[in-house]
Amino acid sequence: MYRIGNQRIAAPILAFVSLVVLASFLGCGPYRPDVQGPFNVYLTLPDDTSHGMVVNYHTLPPAANSEVRYDTVSRAGTADTYSSHTEGTPQAFTYVPDGRLVHCVRLQALAPATTYYFVVGDAKSGYSKEYKFRTLPEHSEGLTFVNGGDMGTSDAAKTLLKLAAAREPWFAIVGGDLSYASRAPSGAKEWDHWFRNWSECMVTPQGYSIPIVTTVGNHELKDQPASPAFDDRSPFYWRFFGHQGEHPYFSRKIGDAAFVFLDSGNLVPHEGAQTEWLAAELAKYKDAPVKFAVYHQPLYPSYRDFEGDSAAVGRKLWEPLFDQYRVAAAFEHHDHTFKRSKRIKNNEVNPEGTLYLGDGCFGQKPRKVDGKPRWYLEKSSSTAHFWLVNQTKDTLRFQAINTEGKVFDECTLPVAPDAPVSNAPAAAAAQPVQQPETAGAAK
Ligand SMILES: [Fe+2]
Structure with missing residues (x-):
């Protein structure tokens, strides 16, 4: 026993208190943000x-x-x-x-x-x-938004965020793997860093804070959750972004444009309730001339295996619905590369088909594309970037922008308000207007 003043203190307790004091002195204590107010x-x-x-x-x-x-x-x-x-x-x-x-x-x-x-x-x-x-207008003519995924808190991520904000987007979509923070409670520090980057960088030249829409990625998941509840399996993501929908999948409608945001097997599986919901939601929006889908793991990957589980099940369950309801573009992520697919319908190149754009490189270090031709890809490369999308009365324009602010790939699709939902006449194929960087590109 030791004595401090008149108190007799057991040696283990004294050792523990000393460690806590030392850890606190060295800055090793539990993280607490140094902030005042909100x-x-x-x-x-x-x-x-x-x-x-x-x-x-x-x-x-x-x-x-x-x-x-x-x-x-x-x-x-x-x-x-x-x-x-x-x-x-x-x-x-x-x-x-x-x-x-x-x-x-x-x-x-x-x-x-x-x-x-x-x-x-x-x-x-x-x-x-x-x-x-x-607030957003009631129409989608002039619709401008940016999309990317797989971000983190690197300098490249900040650069891309600032470049994205400079385009005055109405909102920004981040398709999963947002902060790359630890899923342990200590991850709060990295999330605060991510939010600080977001609030500082995602302000337009006119001073508008840019709303975010997200989907869940694999990096938002805990390794060993104690329960199946979303807020236990994905404690940070679900607490910060779970309010966007009752489930990890939800939709938004902006004028003529309908968006479905999906979970490619992270918190919920593709099959069952989610795919049933997707079918019903696309049917609800069948007359919307412009439809987009957003999710994390790609159906048409540019880096990972074409036959990977998530890709194969997505093509089996979701692609027929994208085809039936003429989804213009599906935004994919997770592979940390740049890619633009050919237009694809029924798992074949088809001038009426959907564009698959990705592949999640909004701050993460780009991976090398394999250089082997993939039949479904128009272009791919190892390039950090985000996508900028503009809708005019007749056209959807997609531009890929790199860390230098350069548009290195661009294509357009027609907006076809009078086209029937299925058995539609062939729309013009995507028109590339600028050559891409093609580091080992698959053509
Ligand atoms: Fe991922």
Whole structure:
């Protein structure tokens, strides 16, 4: 026994306390972000994309409530001068040592295509600086969005985010493998780094924060979850982005454009309920002239095995639905390469078919493509990039942009509003207008 003052202390307890003090002194203690007030402020898209916005942020405890104060004119961050406010209920994120509160506030009954200025927080935690967003219009003419996946927090990721924001996209899609953070509670530090990059870089030249839409990737999954619950199997992703849908698959409609966001076998399998939902959802949107699908693992990979499990089951169950309902483009990820497929229908090259664009290289180091021709690929290369998509009255334009901001591949598809859903006349094949970088490209 040892004595401190009048207290007799057992040697093991003293050793433990000493270790904790030493670890804390050396910065080895549990991670706790060095922040005051709200942090990790980000936007996600609601079901009604033209009349709402979902505002998300984190605070360290305690917090009284979740609150967004907003207005159509700038109030320079003075919280009590904003004309409107909406409240929500914070969720305690007990998985991480700091026990942070995750706030998700759904703004509703907003005007379309309108600028809103906002702050988040509460009287106890304090309020954020002022941000602004723009609600989406009720039409999709002029639709501009970016897509990529497999990001992390590298310098390349930051570069690509800034280049993406410079194109004034209405929103950004990240198709899985967002932060590459540890799935252990200590991963909070890497997620905070990722959110910091996102909120700093994903601001347009006009100052708009860019909403994010996500799908789940394999790097969002815990190795040995204790239960089948989504928030146990994917603790960070599900807590931060699970609110986008009741399931890991969901849809959004923006004017004439319908998007289905899918889970390629990470939290839920392709088969069963998800594929039944996909069939029903595409049937619901059968008259939408423009349809996109987004998911993580590719049906037509540029690096991995064509016969890999996820690719094969996706082609068997999802591709017939993409064909039937004439999905214009499917955004694929996971392979850390660049690729553009030929137009494919019924597992064959077909001028009416779907474009498969990818392959998830929005910050991760590009992998080498194998150099062997793959019959379904128009182009592939080892190039970090993101996709920029624009819709005009008659055309969908797809541009691949690298870390130098250069458009290194581009193609267009017609928007065919009057074309029937199936047995449609052949649409023009994708028209490449610029030669790609082809490091070992498969042609
Ligand atoms: Fe992946």
